[in-house]
Amino acid sequence: MSGDEHTETGTGWPEPTGPTGKPDPRPDAPDPDELSPLAPEVEVDPEPPPGETTLDRSTGRSFTSALALVGGWRRTSPATVMIFVLLALLGFTLVEQLRTTSTDPTTSAARQEDLVRILYDLNAQEDRLRQDIAALEDSQRQLRSGEQGRQAALEEAARRADELGILAGTLPAQGPGLVVRFEPGGAAAISAIRMLDAVQELRGAGAEAMQISGGDRVTVRIVASTYFLDGENGSVFVDGRLLTGPYTITVIGDPATMRTALNIPGGVVATVDGDGGTVIVEDREVAEVSALHAPVELEHARPIT
Known part of the structure; x- marks a missing residue:
């Protein structure tokens, strides 16, 4: 092949020519490199027909991901659903219990x-x-x-x-306890109901033996059947015996517990103080209850054998 028929391009390939063997002079002629058998083919998306709606590729991928997520939920086992339901119920129960406990009027009102x-x-x-x-x-x-x-x-x-x-008051007793003294203030007297309240609070605190003494040294053993009545001029009848103030209750039991019972808000000490009187409580390592209660002869009750 002679040198007139082709020109060296440095690649060994002949320079592309048109139908006459020369470069195509047309302005819209394709690039010779595009006609090379080694050039990759480029896919061109066809133009959609007029009036046809197209779907963007990114939108298509999002739609495919959504379909996959729905399919995953459909494949969720009933056991997994039940676990989620139980966890939700447990959380609701705990929240409701905490709310109820935090708004409990009993514990919130107590001092x-x-x-x-x-x-x-x-x-x-x-x-x-x-x-x-x-x-x-x-x-x-x-x-x-x-x-x-x-x-x-x-x-x-x-x-x-x-x-x-x-317990029946037929035997004397001694042990640790308290001496509680009630002193009236001014014209205010210590009423029988205040003495009864003191006895009941001491019994509730574990008192085991009690006796009450008046200012005239009259002493009466306090038992389960003991009663209190108001007398004249601030005096008190205890089991039918007249006592005058000031009054002193000697009690055997745990001193700390009984002292706490007497000093509760709204208790005997606070009430007597509000009436103008005074309550003096003293601890005793050894308190003596020596007054005796005459045994009652039963007429009708008999033990079961």
């Missing part, structure tokens, strides 16, 4: 002193019950053991008789 007193009384009562249980269990074990059991039975009977005698 700190009242709550401390209630807790202290409950702890003291629990300790006494535990001691009683331990004593009863020990007595049961001793009663089941032969000759020693019979001796223990006699000792237990004597101990129970002593306890009943103290």
Whole structure:
């Protein structure tokens, strides 16, 4: 092939020519590189027909992702759905319980002193019950053991008789306790209802034995059947005996618990102070209750055998 028929291009390929072997002089002629067999083919999206709506590719991908998410929810097992429902119910229950507890009118209205007193009384009562249980269990074990059991039975009977005698007021007693003195102020007298309130609060705090004395040294043992009536000139009848003020109650029991019971808000101490009187409470390591209550002869009641 001669040099007139082609020109070197540096690539070894002949320079493209038109139909006559020369470069195509037309302005809209294709680029010769586009006609090279090594040029990649470029896909061109066809123009949509007039009036036809097209869907953008990014929009199509988002729609496909949404379909995949819906399909994933459809494939969710019933157990998973049930777990979500139970967790939602549990969260609602916890929130409702916290809201109810935080708005409880009973605990929100109680003062700190009242709550401390209630807790202290409950702890003291629990300790006494535990001691009683331990004593009863020990007595049961001793009663089941032969000759020693019979001796223990006699000792237990004597101990129970002593306890009943103290409770009934037929035996004197001593032990730790309080001395509570009621002094009227001015024209205000200490009424019988105030004395009864004091006795009831002391009993509720675990008092085991009590007696009341007047300013005239008359002393009366306080038992379950004791009653109080107002007399003349600020005097008080206790079980039919006339006492004049000031009055002194000697009580055996846990001093701290009984003191707390007397000093609760709205209790005996606060009420007597409001009436113009004074209540003086003193601890005693050894308080003596020596007044005796005459036993009552029963006419109708008989023990069941």
